[in-house]
Amino acid sequence: MKSLKILLLILLLQAKIFSQESPKREMRAAWISTVDNIDWPSKPGLSDKQMKSEMITILDNLRSNNLNTVIFQIRPTADAYYKSTKEPASHWITGIQGVAPGFDPLQMMIDEAGKRGMNVHVWLNPYRVQKDTTKEVLAKTHLYFKKPELFLTYGKSRYFNPGYQETRDFVSSVVGEIVRNYDIQAVHMDDYFYPYKITGEEFPDQKAFAKEPRQFKDKDDWRRDNVDLIIKQIRDTIIANKPEVEFGISPFGVWRNIAKDSEGSNTVAGATNYDDLYANILKWQKENWIDYVTPQLYWHIGFDRANFEVLAKWWAAHKYGANVYIGHGDYKISNTAKEPEWRSPDQIVKQIEMIRTMPLLDGSMHFTANTFLKKGDTLRKPLLQKQYKYLALTPEANRITRIKPLPPTNALITKKGGKAMLTWIAGANDKKFVIYRFPKGKITDFSNAEHMYYVTTATKFEAESSDFENYIFAVSALSQTQTESSPVQLITK
DSSP: OHHHHHHHHHHHHHHHHHHHHSOSBOEEEEEEOOGGGSSSSSSTTOOHHHHHHHHHHHHHHHHHTTOOEEEEEEESSSOBSSOOSSSOBOHHHHSSTTOOOSSOHHHHHHHHHHHTTOEEEEEEOSSEEESOTTSOOOOTTSHHHHOGGGEEEETTEEEEOTTOHHHHHHHHHHHHHHHHHSOOSEEEEOSOSSOOOBTTBOOSOHHHHHHSOTTOOSHHHHHHHHHHHHHHHHHHHHHHHOTTSEEEEOOBSOSOBTTTOTTSBSOOOSSOIIIIIOOOHHHHHHTTOOSEEOOEEOSOTTOSSSOHHHHHHHHHHTOTTSEEOEEEOGGGOOTTOSSGGGSSTHHHHHHHHHHHTOTTOOEEEESOHHHHHHSTHHHHHHIIIIITSSOOBOOOOTTSOOOOOOOOEEEEEEEETTEEEEEEEOOTTOOEEEEEEEETTOOOOTTOGGGEEEEESSSEEEEEGGGGSSEEEEEEEEOTTOOBOOOEEOEEO
């Protein structure tokens, strides 16, 4: 009896270790930055063929690294990487704002990411309109020329004035149009709400404060309320159009330092969300206004002013029912990095290992997509050898009502020559399909990530027929909310 208990304990321990190393569900995302052509396209004015080729290269690379989500920046400066009736096409695409390419970048991203089993989160900046006002880039059709009173300049950049209800109405209408017209997984915003402060320069919103104070006496509280209001309005807009679409925020990694607030983290960050960007993230989580939060923890483990481990634990403890993903600073990896911790990909590997020991954290987002291309095998090998060895499905959002998919039907394998075609018919609410592979005669554990073979939006999959000599296959469906159906075995025709 004693030996049986020991055996069971060993098996449970092994299962726990395996679940940490290869969870079936885990966010594995990469940001695809378009501002300043960081990731896509590589420069303005490329041909449609070149831009499409670059997008495919990025997606193929991310898929080969077993990532499951892209966060595509489609509105970096009140412009559009999609078909918009409200704002002009971005000048970072064709070189001229208002001149669109011959295809819809967002629709192509959705289609091509879906084929590779990846979800698409659309990344918008709420207030930024022009990064550098010394350059003439705004199209004459831009709202700035129709309603200049809604805008202001701070430093070299132009912004919507956060203090006006008309600003909130317009930005919410932009979100509504995107949600209605595109089959996206989530709307995503990063840390840029009020801009990072410029020493010695006050943000010029006194006129708006005087005009629409809403009973506030303290301007900082009023500014935080401005951001609260737009977050709540965007949340309501999403729910009114497609309640199954998630709303996520990726804030700066520190909410408040403990010196300012007993609820804050044990950090001494030079800027914080609450005090400098006027973004009260914890309130949005507590009020159920957002579905997930991805703090940008772009510091190494042990960094004295903002320790990755301290902050990961802090955000896990302040979950409030939202999904929590960790933002990693992969871009910092360099042989010549000033901090020795970033001179190899070991830092990212250790960070992923660390957050997997924290059950309240739900995965990772990596900045940025091109890091996986530029770092090549330096980053690829350590991740694929262990952390990302197997596929993973994205987590279900805690605050979204589940949509139940029906299992696929008529699941068949047809062999011809050296190829085998897997086909099936989609059921109601089926958005993606998970193909499982098991040793022949042994359909065992569908919760084991090792058995996941491929994920796709297609209802067919071609493989080498030799794959089917030693394996049997099954397929399940995923709904918009990432809810999985029961699997069905594929039968050889």
